[in-house]
Structure formats: C-alpha cells, structure tokens
Amino acid sequence: xxxxxxxxxxxxxxxxxxxxxxxxxxxxxxxxxxxxxxxxxxxxxxxxxxxxxxxxxxxxxxxxxxxxxxxxxxxxxxxxxxxxxxxxxxxxxxxxxxxxxxxxxxxxxxxxxxxxxxxxxxxx
Amino acid sequence: xxxxxxxxxxxxxxxxxxxxxxxxxxxxxxxxxxxxxxxxxxxxxxxxxxxxxxxxxxxxxxxxxxxxxxxxxxxxxxxxxxxxxxxxxxxxxxxxxxxxxxxxxxxxxxxxxxxxxxxxxxxx
Numbered sequence: 001x002x003x004x005x006x007x008x009x010x011x012x013x014x015x016x017x018x019x020x021x022x023x024x025x026x027x028x029x030x031x032x033x034x035x036x037x038x039x040x041x042x043x044x045x046x047x048x049x050x051x052x053x054x055x056x057x058x059x060x061x062x063x064x065x066x067x068x069x070x071x072x073x074x075x076x077x078x079x080x081x082x083x084x085x086x087x088x089x090x091x092x093x094x095x096x097x098x099x100x101x102x103x104x105x106x107x108x109x110x111x112x113x114x115x116x117x118x119x120x121x122x123x124x
Numbered sequence: 125x126x127x128x129x130x131x132x133x134x135x136x137x138x139x140x141x142x143x144x145x146x147x148x149x150x151x152x153x154x155x156x157x158x159x160x161x162x163x164x165x166x167x168x169x170x171x172x173x174x175x176x177x178x179x180x181x182x183x184x185x186x187x188x189x190x191x192x193x194x195x196x197x198x199x200x201x202x203x204x205x206x207x208x209x210x211x212x213x214x215x216x217x218x219x220x221x222x223x224x225x226x227x228x229x230x231x232x233x234x235x236x237x238x239x240x241x242x243x244x245x246x247x248x
Contacts, residue, residue, distance in 0.1 A: 008228050011236075011244045026150050026162055033157035038150055038213040050238070083244060084233040085226050089162040091234045102209050104132050109208040110215045112135075114174070120135045120207060 008085045016088040017042070022058060023090055027101075030079040030093040036101045037109040039068075041090060046081075053078050055092050074098035132209045140212040141166070146182060147214055151225075154203040154217040160225045161233040163192075165214060170205075177202050179216050198222035 007014065017023050022040040029036055039057040041049070045065055048056040052067070055076035059066040069075035076094040083090060102109040112120040131138065141147050146164040153160055163181040165173070169189055172180040176191070179200035183190040193199035200218040207214060226233040236244040 013238060013242060013244055024148050024162060026159060028159055033159075035150060035152055035157075035159070035215055038148060038208060050242075081238040082234040082247070083236050083238065084162060085228050085230075085235070091159055104209050106209075110206040111209070112207050114137060114205040114207065118137060118174075120137055123206070 004086075007087055013083065014087055015046075015083070015090075016086065018088075022060075023088060025057060025090045025092055027055060027076065027092045027094060030095055034108055035110055036076075036094070036096075036107075037068075039066075046090075049078060049081070049092070055094055068101075069098060072098065072100075072103075074100050076101070128210075131211055137207065138211055139170075139207070139214075140210065142212075146184075147212060149181060149214045149216055151179060151200065151216045151218055154219055158232055159234055160200075160218070160220075160231075161192075163190075170214075173202060173205070173216070179218055192225075193222060196222065196224075196227075198224050200225070 015023055021042045025039050025041050027036040040060060042058045045056045045058045054067050055078060056065060056067045075097040077097060079093040079095055081090060081092055100107060111123055113123055115121045139147055145166045149163050149165050151160040164184060166182045169180045169182045178191050179202060180189060180191045199221040201221060203217040203219055205214060205216055224231060235247055237247055239245045
C-alpha cells in the first residue's frame with residue numbers, strides 16, 4: 001500500500017499535528033448538525049477531551065488549554081471524535097450544555113455570510 | 125469598541141490569514157448539513173470560488189490552486205460562504221454535484237471515529 005492509502009485506511013490514530021503541534025478541530029452539534037466553531041487542539045487538549053468528556057482546545061491567543069464553557073457554563077459534552085482521511089483535522093461532535101457557543105453570545109461562531117457586494121451580512 | 129468587538133460585529137470582510145497566507149475552510153453539505161471536509165484557502169482561491177461558484181482551495185501538498193472535483197467530476201457548487209466571529213476561519217456551504225467528496229471515494233472525509241481503545245473505527 002502507498003503511504004497515502006495507509007493513512008487513509010489505518011485503524012491506528014496517527015494524527016498529523018502541524019509545526020506548532022496543533023490540529024484544527026471542527027465542532028458540530030450532534031443533535032441538529034449545525035456547525036458551531038473551529039478551534040485547535042494539541043495532544044494534551046485531545047487527552048483532556050477524551051478523559052473529561054468536555055471539548056477542550058489549545059487557545060492560540062491565550063497560549064493555554066481551554067475547556068470551552070468552563071467560565072461561561074456553555075460546556076460542550078462530547079458525543080464522538082472523528083478523524084479525516086489524512087489525519088490532519090478532527091471533528092468533535094458535541095451536545096450543547098448551554099444555549100450559546102460563541103463568545104459573542106450566539107449559537108454558532110459562523111453568524112455572518114459574505115454577500116454579493118463582498119461585504120458581510122448577519123444570518124437571520 | 126474594542127478590537128475584538130469590532131472584528132466580531134463588522135460588516136467588512138477582513139479575513140485574518142495565517143503566516144502562510146492561508147485560512148482554514150470547513151465544508152458542509154447545505155442539503156443534509158453533513159460535514160464533508162476541511163481544507164485551506166488563500167486570497168486567490170477565495171476569489172475563484174466566488175467568481176466560478178465552485179469550491180476552490182489551496183493544496184498545501186501540491187502547492188497549487190485546487191478546484192475540488194475538477195478531475196473527478198465531484199465538484200462542489202457554492203451555496204454561501206460564512207465567516208466566523210474573529211474572521212480566521214471560513215465555512216463553505218455547498219451542494220454536491222457527484223456522489224462522493226473524499227478522494228478515497230467516500231461521501232465525507234470524516235469516515236472514522238476514535239474508539240474507546242484509542243484506535244479508529246469506520247463509521248457505518
């Protein structure tokens with residue numbers, strides 16, 4: 001098998017962290033499938049996520065581990081963790097504990113779309 | 125307003141590309157909300173996506189622009205493009221032209237989950 005086939009078909013977790021030791025994590029609501037946020041994990045954040053059952057990340061701005069909602073109460077309970085074909089991104093499927101996800105007090109971080117003028121508009 | 129509030133609430137597109145000139149793009153099926161893939165765009169890939177209406181990325185491995193499905197026929201027609209709160213990730217909402225998305229001939233690149241032993245298993 002080629003290396004590409006190996007990584008695509010293996011049952012071993014062999015995550016491809018970037019040069020910063022990070023991997024992007026897409027976060028999706030397992031109940032209604034809505035896309036909630038994108039963040040980054042390092043090895044330790046992933047371990048804590050698995051151990052505690054709450055979505056945990058590496059905050060690039062604060063340079064520390066960050067369990068989403070530990071302060072606000074809007075924790076994200078893990079349903080499962082999926083891995084993509086080449087093992088360089090993760091999908092956390094979660095159940096929301098609170099109402100909001102975004103730090104701006106919205107249900108998702110993706111609350112604006114690019115309009116035909118090239119600007120942004122809020123999604124209703 | 126603080127800089128954080130400005131970027132969160134502005135109607136101006138002011139994307140925060142990383143040091144490589146890239147921004148991560150989550151790709152979601154607009155019809156069934158399933159998560160299809162994660163890839164990267166640069167400014168030109170985003171322009172081409174807007175101009176042509178087909179999801180286009182920057183391939184980090186091939187170091188070239190990449191319109192998903194141009195070779196396989198599994199193009200992704202754009203429905204809309206969403207931006208997250210701090211404008212450092214994008215969401216392409218798409219309609220699939222073909223059956224598959226992943227280069228492994230699957231409907232999504234996220235076809236494996238981490239199991240309780242820490243290995244991977246295929247999602248049925």
